[in-house]
Amino acid sequence: xxxxxxxxxxxxxxxxxxxxxxxxxxxxxxxxxxxxxxxxxxxxxxxxxxxxxxxxxxxxxxxxxxxxxxxxxxxxxxxxxxxxxxxxxxxxxxxxxxxxxxxxxxxxxxxxxxxxxxxxxxxxxxxxxxxxxxxxxxxxxxxxxxxxxxxxxxxxxxxxxxxxxxxxxxxxxxxxxxxxxxxxxxxxxxxxxxxxxxxxxxxxxxxxxxxxxxxxxxxxxxxxxxxxxxxxxxxxxxxxxxxxxxxxxxxxxxxxxxxxxxxxxxxxxxxxxxxxxxxxxxxxxxxxxxxxxxxxxxxxxxxxxxxxxxxxxxxxxxxxxxxxxxxxxxxxxxxxxxxxxxxxxxxxxxxxxxxxxxxxxxxxxxxxxxxxxxxxxxxxxxxxxxxxxxxxxxxxxxxxxxxxxxxxxxxxxxxxxxxxxxxxxxxxxxxxxxxxxxxxxxxxxxxxxxxxxxxxxxxxxxxxxxxxxxxxxxxxxxxxxxxxxxxxxxxxxxxxxxxxxxxxxxxxxxxxxxxxxxxxxxxxxxxxxxxxxxxxxxxxxxx
Amino acid sequence: xxxxxxxxxxxxxxxxxxxxxxxxxxxxxxxxxxxxxxxxxxxxxxxxxxxxxxxxxxxxxxxxxxxxxxxxxxxxxxxxxxxxxxxxxxxxxxxxxxxxxxxxxxxxxxxxxxxxxxxxxxxxxxxxxxxxxxxxxxxxxxxxxxxxxxxxxxxxxxxxxxxxxxxxxxxxxxxxxxxxxxxxxxxxxxxxxxxxxxxxxxxxxxxxxxxxxxxxxxxxxxxxxxxxxxxxxxxxxxxxxxxxxxxxxxxxxxxxxxxxxxxxxxxxxxxxxxxxxxxxxxxxxxxxxxxxxxxxxxxxxxxxxxxxxxxxxxxxxxxxxxxxxxxxxxxxxxxxxxxxxxxxxxxxxxxxxxxx
Numbered sequence: 001x002x003x004x005x006x007x008x009x010x011x012x013x014x015x016x017x018x019x020x021x022x023x024x025x026x027x028x029x030x031x032x033x034x035x036x037x038x039x040x041x042x043x044x045x046x047x048x049x050x051x052x053x054x055x056x057x058x059x060x061x062x063x064x065x066x067x068x069x070x071x072x073x074x075x076x077x078x079x080x081x082x083x084x085x086x087x088x089x090x091x092x093x094x095x096x097x098x099x100x101x102x103x104x105x106x107x108x109x110x111x112x113x114x115x116x117x118x119x120x121x122x123x124x125x126x127x128x129x130x131x132x133x134x135x136x137x138x139x140x141x142x143x144x145x146x147x148x149x150x151x152x153x154x155x156x157x158x159x160x161x162x163x164x165x166x167x168x169x170x171x172x173x174x175x176x177x178x179x180x181x182x183x184x185x186x187x188x189x190x191x192x193x194x195x196x197x198x199x200x201x202x203x204x205x206x207x208x209x210x211x212x213x214x215x216x217x218x219x220x221x222x223x224x225x226x227x228x229x230x231x232x233x234x235x236x237x238x239x240x241x242x243x244x245x246x247x248x249x250x251x252x253x254x255x256x257x258x259x260x261x262x263x264x265x266x267x268x269x270x271x272x273x274x275x276x277x278x279x280x281x282x283x284x285x286x287x288x289x290x291x292x293x294x295x296x297x298x299x300x301x302x303x304x305x306x307x308x309x310x311x312x313x314x315x316x317x318x319x320x321x322x323x324x325x326x327x328x329x330x331x332x333x334x335x336x337x338x339x340x341x342x343x344x345x346x347x348x349x350x351x352x353x354x355x356x357x358x359x360x361x362x363x364x365x366x367x368x369x370x371x372x373x374x375x376x377x378x379x380x381x382x383x384x385x386x387x388x389x390x391x392x393x394x395x396x397x398x399x400x401x402x403x404x405x406x407x408x409x410x411x412x413x414x415x416x417x418x419x420x421x422x423x424x425x426x427x428x429x430x431x432x433x434x435x436x437x438x439x440x441x442x443x444x445x446x447x448x449x450x451x452x453x454x455x456x457x458x459x460x461x462x463x464x465x466x467x468x469x470x471x472x473x474x475x476x477x478x479x480x481x482x483x484x485x486x487x488x489x490x491x492x493x494x495x496x497x498x499x500x501x502x503x504x505x506x507x508x509x510x511x512x513x514x515x516x517x518x519x520x521x522x523x524x525x526x527x528x529x530x531x532x533x534x535x536x537x538x539x540x541x542x543x
Numbered sequence: 544x545x546x547x548x549x550x551x552x553x554x555x556x557x558x559x560x561x562x563x564x565x566x567x568x569x570x571x572x573x574x575x576x577x578x579x580x581x582x583x584x585x586x587x588x589x590x591x592x593x594x595x596x597x598x599x600x601x602x603x604x605x606x607x608x609x610x611x612x613x614x615x616x617x618x619x620x621x622x623x624x625x626x627x628x629x630x631x632x633x634x635x636x637x638x639x640x641x642x643x644x645x646x647x648x649x650x651x652x653x654x655x656x657x658x659x660x661x662x663x664x665x666x667x668x669x670x671x672x673x674x675x676x677x678x679x680x681x682x683x684x685x686x687x688x689x690x691x692x693x694x695x696x697x698x699x700x701x702x703x704x705x706x707x708x709x710x711x712x713x714x715x716x717x718x719x720x721x722x723x724x725x726x727x728x729x730x731x732x733x734x735x736x737x738x739x740x741x742x743x744x745x746x747x748x749x750x751x752x753x754x755x756x757x758x759x760x761x762x763x764x765x766x767x768x769x770x771x772x773x774x775x776x777x778x779x780x781x782x783x784x785x786x787x788x789x790x791x792x793x794x795x796x797x798x799x800x801x802x803x804x805x806x807x808x809x810x811x812x813x814x815x816x817x818x819x820x821x822x823x824x825x826x827x828x829x830x831x832x833x834x835x836x837x838x839x840x841x842x843x844x845x846x847x848x849x850x851x852x853x854x855x856x857x858x859x860x861x862x863x864x865x866x867x868x869x870x871x872x873x874x875x876x877x878x879x880x881x882x883x884x885x886x887x888x889x890x891x892x893x894x895x896x897x898x899x
Contacts, residue, residue: 015583015624015631023588055552056562443800443826446554482552482562491552494559498571498759499796501594503582507574510561520582524589524785525793532557538793 020502024523026538028496028516033435033488033534037084037099042400043070043139043408047084047099048489054102054481055491060115062481063106067117070407071142071185072135074111074177077104078469079168080404081295089437089487094447098472098480105477111180117142117188124148126421129210131198131363134162135403136216136394138182139410140417141190144214147418151190154204156197159246162218163395164403166243167265169272170465201363201390212389212417215364215377216410219357219395225260227351229318238269238354245272254349256280258324260315261354262292267299269352270307274462282346283309286329286337301455305462312337315351324348359396374398382426383413391417435488439534444495448483490514490535496527555760570602570763577604577633579613584631585623589792591782591799592620592697595756596668599695599780600634602763606770607664609634614648616669616678617641619704620697642677644669645685648692656691664770668695671712672702675739682739686746686775693769693776696739699784707787711737714807715859716852717839719787724842733855740813743777747816750776755808756783757800761822765812781808789838801833806860809867821867830857 035048046065053062066073077100088096109115126149130137133155141151159165160182164173186192198204205213222237229235236251238261244251257273259266262285270281283302285292288311292299303309312329314337319325324346329337358375369386371378376398383391393409395401419426454470455461461468472480490513497505497514504521505514528536553560559572570576579600586593604611615621615638624631625638639647648667655663667685669678674696685692701719702708709719715733718724722731743751749772754762762780769776783790783798790798802808803822807830810822831853834840843849864870 013628013630015581015585015629017629018583018585020583020585444553444556446552446556484552486552492559492561493553493557494568494572495557498558498569499594501586501590501597501795502584503578503580503597509574517582522588524795525791526589526594526795529793530796532553 019519020522021504021517021519024518024521025541026523026525027518027541028521028523028525028527029537029539030490030513030516030535031488031537032432032490033439034432035435035487035489036087036089037097037487039431039434040083040087041408042083042402042405043076044411045069045084048484048486050106051097051099051102051481051484052486052489052491054106054477055484057478059106059109060113063110063115064118066103066106067110069411071117071139072107072181072403072407073103074107075135075164075173075181076404076407077101077107077471078173078177078467079164081297081402083404089435089440090445090483090485092437093442093445093485097483097485101472102477102481105472105474107181108177108471111177117184118146119188120146120148122148123150124421126150126211127152127209128417128421129154129205129208129213130216131201131213132156132162132216132218132394133160133182133192133194134216134218134394134406135164136218136406136410136413137162137214138185139407140214140216140391140393140414141410142185142188143411143414144417145185145188145190147414149418149421152208152210153190153192154196154198155192155194156217158195160192160194162216163220166220166246167239167268168403169242169245169268169275171271171275171461171468172268174467198363200366202367211421212391214383214410214413214417215385215390215392215396216394216406217360217363217396219359219376219401221358221360222353223355223358225353225355227315227318230320232320233318234350235318236350236352238265238352239357241269241352242272250276252350253278253352256322256348257282257350257352258315258346258348259283259352259354261285261356262287262294263354263356264294264298265357266354267294267302267307269354271302271305273352274305274307275465281307282348283307284313284315284324284326284346285309285311286314288312288331291335301468304458310346314339316343318351322347322349324351357395361396382416382420383409384416384420389420432488435534440485440487441530441532441534442485444493444530444532445485448479486533488534491533493532495530495532496536499526499530501526558759569759570605571598571759573605577601577609579604579632579634580624581631581633583629585626586619587784587786587792589785589795590619590623591756591784591795592670592699593623594795595697595762595780595782596620598756598759598762599668599754599766599778600666602766603664603666603693603770604634606767608662610663611635612637612651612663612665614639614644614651614665614667616644616667616673617704618670618673618702619699620668620670622704641673642679643681644673644678645681645692645694648694649681649685649688649690652691664693665691666693666695668697670703671696671698671700672710674698675711675737679739683742683746686743686748686777689748689774691773691775693766693778695766696777696779697782698779699782699787701784701787703784703787711735712739714856716843716849716856717788718842719839729842730839733852740777740779740811743779744813744816744818746775748775748777749773749815751779751813751816752777753779753781753808753810755781755799755803755810757781757796757803758810758822761810768812787839789841790836794836798833798836801828801836804828805830805833806864806869807833807856809863809869811867818867821869823872824864824869827870830860 037047050062050065082100085096130153222239273281316325328342391413394406504517580597644667709721716730752765785792812820
C-alpha cells in the first residue's frame, strides 16, 4: 500500500516529473563575500566569522576563531582604533557594530576562564629568532610556534610588551591584561629572553644557529626638534615620560605641563600628566583638529578630562625655566601651517616633546643588501628585507604604527617565514569580492542601537590610573554581537529556503547551510533579492 | 500577531533565525514543512500566488495536523498546479468550477459534520477573479450561513490565467488587457472595484484578515488563528504577479512589501466585523516606490508624469493609513467576542478601490 497523504485514494502523477529547471536563464549561487570589517582589519581578523559564534553565545568558539589571526584580543579590545567599525555596513543603517568591545569581552572572558591557545601539531625542527617582544614580535612568535617552529624572542627591555607596556598608559591597558596574554603565548613553548639586546643580528643568528629571524624592535627614540632654550628649561621627550611611568620613580612634570605634538602619544602624555597631579595639561599643535593624527575617541576623552589644546600653534623658544613663546599659525591654500609672526607666552613647568619616534637600527650594522629609507627598513610584500631570511615588521618598517598593524605584520611575516623555511613561497588565497552595503537587504535586520561601553566617571579617571573604558557584560556583549549583519556570509536565516516559489532550495540542517535544487529552480532571483546579507549571486546560465 | 524578540540579529523578520527556539520559527523554516504545493508546478518565475498558496496551506496543514481538504476555484493556481495527470498538491484537493469553490467547500464541511469528523477542516481558495467576481455569490452565501470554511483569496489584481483582464480587484490606473493605457484616462478607471475584506466583515463572520507574501510570520499567524476558529473565515492575501504587473521576477516580495509599507495594502484582522489588529508600517514609502517598479503603471511615469493620478493613488494610501491607523503605536482594544452591533467599518480605502 502506498504511503498516501490523508484522504488521497487515487494514484496521481506528481508534478515532480516536470523539471522546471529547464526554464532557467540565470542560476543562483551561494557565495561568501568579504565583509568590510574583515577587509579593513590590519590584523586580518575574520571578524564576521568570530561574531557568528559570539551571536549564539559560544564565546570560546568565537575566541578560537579570533585567535587564529590575533593572539591578543583583550589587548586589542582596548587599544585598537577599530578601523573595522569605520567600515561596518551597519554604520549606514544605524550605528556601527561595537566589534572592538565584543573583542575585548571575548579576550577578558578567555583570561577569566583560562582558555589556552592551540599548541602546534608537529615540530618542524627549524629555529626562528624574533627580535623584540612588542605586538609584532609576539604575533610572529605565536604564529611561527603554531606552525611548529622553535621560537626565541630576544627583548632588550626588562619586560615583554614593547610599546604596549612602555608607550600605552595603564589607564588604557592594565598591565595584568598584557601579562596574561603574553604568558599565554609563552605557554605554547615560545622562549622569551629579557634584557637581551641584540647588538648585531648577523652575529646572533650565526652564533645561535637560527634559520631565520623576524625583526620587530619598534621605534623607541623620541624625535627632537630644535627649540632655542635656556639651560634651566625642563624639556622631556614623550617616550621617556611614558617609559618612566613603568618604573619606580615617576617623572616630575610639575603643575603646568605643555605637550608639543598632535599624535596619540601627545594625548597619552597630557592625560598622564593630569593623573600625576598637573593642574594644566596643554597640548600645542601646529595644525587644526581635522588634521590631527590622534584618534577622535582619544581626543574626546582627553578633552573631557580637561586637557587643553592650542590649535595652529608652534613653540618658538623657551626662556628661563618656565616661559614658552608660542607662535600662532595659519593654514595656507594647500593646508600647510604657515607662521603669522603673532606670538604669545605660556607658563610651563615642563615641556614634553611628542613629535614622533625614530627606530634604533644599530643591530642591522654590517648586514648586506638592506635598504633603509626615511629611517625605517624597507621590506618586500613578503615582509623580507634585502637580506634573505631576515624579515622585519611593526614600527621599524613603513607602517601606520599601531598595535593592530604590528600584529598583522607579525602574522603575515610568520606565514612567509614558514614558507621560506620550506623553500616555498606563501600564496595568500584570493580575496573575495567585498560585501558592500548595496549587496544587503537591510529590511530584515531588527533596529538595535549600539551598546556604548561605560566610561569611568570623570573625577575618578583624571586622578587615578584606573582603566577609563570599561568592558561590556555578557548581556550587552551578546546584544552587540547580534547586531552584526553577517555581510556577505550566510547566517542561516532560512530566507532563501522560505521565499522560493518553487521549493527549489534544500535546507541541509544547522551549520550546513543550503543547496539549490537546479532540477526545479526557475531562476526567478527572489532568493537573491531577499537574502539579507548578500550571500547569493545570480549568474547567467551557459547556453 | 508578530512577537517581539529583542537582541536577535534579524529579530523575527526573516523566515528563520538560528538563534530562536524551534517552536518560535516559522512553518516555512521547518526542514520538514509539508510543501503542500510542491516543485514542478508551472507558475511563472517569481510567482507570488504559488508562494502565497504554499505559505498559507503549509501553515494550515501544521495547524490541523495535516487533516485538511482544499477546494480550488478555477484560475492560475488551479491551472499551473494540476495539468492532467500531474498534481503539485500534497494535500487532498478538489476543483469544480470557476465560481463555486465556496459552495463546494460548504458542501464538504457539511459532509464532514454529517460524518462526525470534526477533525477534518476545509479550505477554499481562489484568485481574485474567482473570489471577488465570479464566485462572489457563493462566497457571500458561505459567509451568511457561517459555514465552517476558511476561504483564502490570492489577490493578484486581475485575471492573469486568461491574459490579464481586469477584475473587480484591479486597482485604479492599472493597465490590463481590457483597460489599456490609452486615451485621456489610461488604465483602469478610478472609483470602481470592490473591497472584499470589508464586504466579508459586513457579514460579521468570526474572522477576516488581510495578509501579504512579504510578511510571512504575520501570514502564518493569521492562517493558524483562522484554523483555531469555527465558522466562516476569510483571508485575503496580496500576491504580486510578475507577468501581469510587468514587474521583475526577483522583485515579487519586494513589491508586496512596498504595497504594505506605502499603505496601499493595509494589513489588518477583524473579528465579527470589527477591526481588532492592524500591521504597523515599519518604513513608510511613497506610493511611487511601489508603482514605478511595475509596467502596468508605466503610463503614470511617462515623459510627462501623471502627477494628478499619482496623487490620487497616494491619497488612497494615506486614507488607509488614517482608517487603519497604520502608523500609530498604540494597540487597538482587545477583540470583542460574539456578533455584537459595535461594528465600525472604515469608510472607503482598503485594497482595490479609489475615490472618484
